[in-house]
Amino acid sequence: MAPVTTGATGDGPEREGEALAAFLIRRGLQAIIVVLIVTMITFALLRMIPGNVAVAVMGPGAYRNPAAIRQFDRVYGFNLPWWRQYFLWLGHLVTGNLGFSWKDNQSVASLLANRLPKTIILVGISTLIALIVAIPIGVLQAVRRNKFTDHAFNAFSTIFYATPAFLIGIILILIFAIKFPILPPEGPQGEGLGVVLTNFNALILPITSLALLTIALFSRYMRSSVLDNLTEDYVRTARAKGASERRVLIRHVMRNSLIPIATLVGLSIPGILAGALITEAVFNYPGMGFLFFQSAQSQDYPVLLGFTVVVAVATVVGSLVADVAYAVLDPRVRYVSA
Amino acid sequence: MGPAPHEQRSRRSMRFRLRRRMTMGVGAGAVALALVAAGCSSSSTTGGTTTGTKVQGGTAVWAEPPATVPNYIFPFTSSAYISVINASNFTNLMYRPLYWFGNGNQPTLNTKLSLANPPTWAGNTATVTLKHYVWSNGSPVTTADVMFWVNMLKAVGATDWGADTGFPDAFVSSIKVVSPTELQFTTNKAYSHTWFTYNDLSQITPMPAAWDKTNSGPSNCATVVKDCAAVYNYLNTQAKNLPGYASSPLWSIVDGPWKLSAFNADGHVTFVPNPKYSGPVKPTLSKFEEVPFTTDAAEYNVLRSSAAGGQKIDVGYLPEQDAPPKPANATVGANPLAGYTLAPLYVWGINYFVMNFQSNTGNGPVIQQLYFRQALAYLMNQAAVIKGPLRGYGTQTVGPVGNTPVTSYLSPSLKSGSPFPYDPTKAKSLLTSHGWKVVPNGVSTCTNSSLCGKGISSGHQLVFNLPYASGTQWITQEMQQLQSNASLVGIKINLQPKPFNQVTALAAGNCKVAKIPCNWDLANWGGGWSFVPDYEPTGETLFQSGAIANSGGYSSATNDTYIKQTLTTDNPQAMYNWQDYLAHQLPVMFQPNGVYTLTEINNSLKGVTPQNPTLAFNPENWYFVK
Numbered sequence: 001m002a003p004v005t006t007g008a009t010g011d012g013p014e015r016e017g018e019a020l021a022a023f024l025i026r027r028g029l030q031a032i033i034v035v036l037i038v039t040m041i042t043f044a045l046l047r048m049i050p051g052n053v054a055v056a057v058m059g060p061g062a063y064r065n066p067a068a069i070r071q072f073d074r075v076y077g078f079n080l081p082w083w084r085q086y087f088l089w090l091g092h093l094v095t096g097n098l099g100f101s102w103k104d105n106q107s108v109a110s111l112l113a114n115r116l117p118k119t120i121i122l123v124g125i126s127t128l129i130a131l132i133v134a135i136p137i138g139v140l141q142a143v144r145r146n147k148f149t150d151h152a153f154n155a156f157s158t159i160f161y162a163t164p165a166f167l168i169g170i171i172l173i174l175i176f177a178i179k180f181p182i183l184p185p186e187g188p189q190g191e192g193l194g195v196v197l198t199n200f201n202a203l204i205l206p207i208t209s210l211a212l213l214t215i216a217l218f219s220r221y222m223r224s225s226v227l228d229n230l231t232e233d234y235v236r237t238a239r240a241k242g243a244s245e246r247r248v249l250i251r252h253v254m255r256n257s258l259i260p261i262a263t264l265v266g267l268s269i270p271g272i273l274a275g276a277l278i279t280e281a282v283f284n285y286p287g288m289g290f291l292f293f294q295s296a297q298s299q300d301y302p303v304l305l306g307f308t309v310v311v312a313v314a315t316v317v318g319s320l321v322a323d324v325a326y327a328v329l330d331p332r333v334r335y336v337s338a
Numbered sequence: 339m340g341p342a343p344h345e346q347r348s349r350r351s352m353r354f355r356l357r358r359r360m361t362m363g364v365g366a367g368a369v370a371l372a373l374v375a376a377g378c379s380s381s382s383t384t385g386g387t388t389t390g391t392k393v394q395g396g397t398a399v400w401a402e403p404p405a406t407v408p409n410y411i412f413p414f415t416s417s418a419y420i421s422v423i424n425a426s427n428f429t430n431l432m433y434r435p436l437y438w439f440g441n442g443n444q445p446t447l448n449t450k451l452s453l454a455n456p457p458t459w460a461g462n463t464a465t466v467t468l469k470h471y472v473w474s475n476g477s478p479v480t481t482a483d484v485m486f487w488v489n490m491l492k493a494v495g496a497t498d499w500g501a502d503t504g505f506p507d508a509f510v511s512s513i514k515v516v517s518p519t520e521l522q523f524t525t526n527k528a529y530s531h532t533w534f535t536y537n538d539l540s541q542i543t544p545m546p547a548a549w550d551k552t553n554s555g556p557s558n559c560a561t562v563v564k565d566c567a568a569v570y571n572y573l574n575t576q577a578k579n580l581p582g583y584a585s586s587p588l589w590s591i592v593d594g595p596w597k598l599s600a601f602n603a604d605g606h607v608t609f610v611p612n613p614k615y616s617g618p619v620k621p622t623l624s625k626f627e628e629v630p631f632t633t634d635a636a637e638y639n640v641l642r643s644s645a646a647g648g649q650k651i652d653v654g655y656l657p658e659q660d661a662p663p664k665p666a667n668a669t670v671g672a673n674p675l676a677g678y679t680l681a682p683l684y685v686w687g688i689n690y691f692v693m694n695f696q697s698n699t700g701n702g703p704v705i706q707q708l709y710f711r712q713a714l715a716y717l718m719n720q721a722a723v724i725k726g727p728l729r730g731y732g733t734q735t736v737g738p739v740g741n742t743p744v745t746s747y748l749s750p751s752l753k754s755g756s757p758f759p760y761d762p763t764k765a766k767s768l769l770t771s772h773g774w775k776v777v778p779n780g781v782s783t784c785t786n787s788s789l790c791g792k793g794i795s796s797g798h799q800l801v802f803n804l805p806y807a808s809g810t811q812w813i814t815q816e817m818q819q820l821q822s823n824a825s826l827v828g829i830k831i832n833l834q835p836k837p838f839n840q841v842t843a844l845a846a847g848n849c850k851v852a853k854i855p856c857n858w859d860l861a862n863w864g865g866g867w868s869f870v871p872d873y874e875p876t877g878e879t880l881f882q883s884g885a886i887a888n889s890g891g892y893s894s895a896t897n898d899t900y901i902k903q904t905l906t907t908d909n910p911q912a913m914y915n916w917q918d919y920l921a922h923q924l925p926v927m928f929q930p931n932g933v934y935t936l937t938e939i940n941n942s943l944k945g946v947t948p949q950n951p952t953l954a955f956n957p958e959n960w961y962f963v964k
Contacts (some may be wrong), residue, residue, distance in 0.1 A: 052842075059846075185636075190604065281636065284636035
């Protein structure tokens with residue numbers, strides 16, 4: 001099932017509401033299946049990683065202590081077939097228990113609870129800023145196509161689109177924290193949202209670093225989308241009817257041009273939760289991305305699986321948000337069985 | 339030897355896994371490029387020293403190693419959590435081991451800081467007399483507190499003590515509590531007194547009676563071994579409540595110079611002086627803070643910002659890729675940070691990569707040949723690795739005993755350096771004289787099986803796979819250099835960069851004893867071994883036949899005899915005989931011991947140096963001057 005574009009637009013609001021509800025239920029059920037499949041594949045892939053997990057956790061000296069290895073395997077179920085381990089894990093998941101990190105000595109839920117808000121603040125705000133800045137830039141570029149403004153912003157987006165995240169981060173730190181020490185070289189330090197929000201100046205550089213990359217991406221999409229729409233028949237018709245250029249642009253072109261951006265935003269939701277590894281690492285702001293990296297390094301499977309569940313759910317939700325956004329932006333889209 | 343790899347792992351291999359990997363991938367290139375891009379260059383003043391008057395109080399901030407934070411407070415730490423950051427940099431500040439090691443830059447018993455006097459011996463009985471120390475709740479530190487730990491070792495040591503050596507049961511036949519300040523260990527045979535103190539008694543950390551409890555109330559682990567498992571489970575569960583560390587009535591009972599005042603699971607830790615500390619050196623600082631970092635590049639940014647008047651770090655570190663090249667005969671190069679002093683710290687240990695004598699790839703018989711191992715050793719150019727990739731911050735590993743710092747354990751002959759300096763001509767000669775047709779830049783082949791050695795057939799080629807822990811720049815460069823050097827005599831080495839965990843899982847245990855696959859020839863996890871917390875570098879753990887940590891499975895009756903002598907006599911000649919023999923036997927391939935950390939110390943903070951090669955940590959010695 002998916003939102004489909006139909007020629008008919010005469011359905012009543014009641015019918016439309018029912019269709020949307022049915023669509024959401026269908027997608028919700030699909031989502032559960034998708035998340036289950038993702039966790040199953042992830043679980044199987046993790047078990048295929050070469051090497052002994054107990055040794056990975058305990059380090060090179062683990063072999064000195066075979067009893068400890070056996071105990072580790074018994075406690076964490078590694079003496080069972082992988083599918084039984086999976087169903088054990090799934091059973092815990094259903095009861096809200098995401099497991100316990102072997103390396104961090106904390107429950108996965110508490111790790112996620114600490115890291116997720118930090119990541120949402122960092123990536124969410126930078127995405128929001130990027131949207132606010134990129135949409136007008138894209139429109140402006142399209143309207144002034146092949147003029148200086150277009151070339152200038154093209155150069156801007158090409159440079160930042162092509163620049164690695166770490167380089168932007170390091171340059172910002174060198175300039176604004178070391179050469180001219182007006183901002184901290186690291187993100188807010190400490191646990192909890194309160195610490196993050198009360199040290200907002202520490203977020204300026206990481207947010208700027210991420211936003212510059214995202215602005216470059218979004219503005220390019222927006223520019224090409226607006227250019228496509230400007231050549232459409234409905235634009236010519238609107239102009240022929242005497243609509244002002246401003247009205248054509250804002251009332252007609254803008255709305256249609258936002259559809260690909262809605263897709264991008266929907267698909268960026270998992271990214272907002274998954275974190276920005278490089279930016280987090282450069283700005284000493286350990287969020288979800290860095291947690292995943294560390295856990296992968298130490299084969300901390302419970303954390304990896306918990307992370308996968310969160311990102312899988314976010315992906316499904318993001319896709320759903322994008323679909324709903326289509327309908328809001330394009331009246332031709334209706335939620336019927338494909 | 340103790341669980342040194344665990345200890346080493348926390349900084350050395352954690353460093354390998356994260357700090358170096360991240361910074362090679364993210365930071366190193368980034369810093370270099372960004373410096374160019376921003377047109378910035380570091381000043382090159384050497385951090386000088388500031389003289390002044392000692393200030394009472396102040397807060398010193400210490401940078402934790404990259405991606406490494408304290409996360410386990412119970413000093414009886416299992417393998418999963420035992421590490422330098424949890425032991426040396428966290429629990430030992432609050433809960434003191436019975437014996438403290440490290441005198442200046444020597445890894446020796448520190449009688450001043452130990453809770454007990456050195457044991458006195460009568461036959462096979464060691465008498466340990468406690469000094470007068472008190473817990474912060476006012477109770478004295480007694481032999482019951484020592485027995486609490488010893489009994490816990492007996493009960494759950496094999497599974498839950500990360501530094502398990504078999505002590506006490508494997509070596510001690512009886513323990514007698516004579517009084518609250520005196521107890522006697524009678525060993526099951528005559529052991530070297532030094533070895534017993536340095537490698538067995540060194541494992542003990544007295545625990546307060548207030549910890550001897552379970553969920554259902556007080557227990558008796560200090561006197562009844564079978565009670566200890568439940569007590570361990572209770573304390574281990576309490577240690578999983580990280581947010582509760584600073585406020586816990588259990589963990590607030592300390593006998594060390596510091597107590598926790600704040601603890602965040604993200605790694606921000608604050609200590610304040612324990613006003614009841616009864617040891618000889620009371621803290622001068624009013625607060626000691628530990629702060630976490632994702633990577634060493636992130637730490638360096640903050641350090642540079644600190645140097646520019648931004649955030650504050652008093653004791654941090656320089657990323658190895660930013661290390662100023664060290665001129666010959668100097669301790670350090672020109673420090674890029676103004677206002678700081680650069681002080682390299684070398685850990686008490688050895689570095690090597692493993693050769694699998696039990697390999698079933700077909701190369702096992704080749705590795706078993708002494709001439710082949712010696713040929714390979716002549717191709718390992720340790721001096722060039724130190725001068726090049728390590729920028730001068732490393733020392734050659736010359737044998738099974740650490741040579742940094744030079745100690746009384748090191749034999750006079752090995753003090754003069756490695757028996758196998760780089761010499762491809764000698765390597766070639768060893769191969770040709772043993773029946774190999776050497777093909778430079780090709781693959782050498784055995785042409786005379788009777789000369790090549792037992793189990794090697796004519797036509798066998800010198801081709802080896804060498805998985806190594808990726809992400810550490812100097813190890814990668816060292817491996818590439820060895821590959822190139824080996825090709826000069828037709829030894830083809832296929833380098834296989836792999837994650838650290840995969841290399842250790844493959845090669846950190848004797849494959850036959852640990853019952854893991856033997857289908858590998860050479861493997862390098864990069865970290866070797868450090869002699870902590872079993873400080874005397876005897877060889878029973880690493881090199882004795884059949885030892886599980888004897889990863890390559892080297893076996894020699896002569897070596898075993900020499901090892902036995904090191905365990906049973908205090909005559910230094912026993913150590914010399916053993917290491918001189920083994921240095922030439924090459925049970926492993928010795929490689930340079932890279933610097934552990936390039937410490938940067940705020941010039942207004944004193945007492946940080948000399949740094950302890952055992953990685954013990956004494957911020958109570960630190961003070962500010964003005």
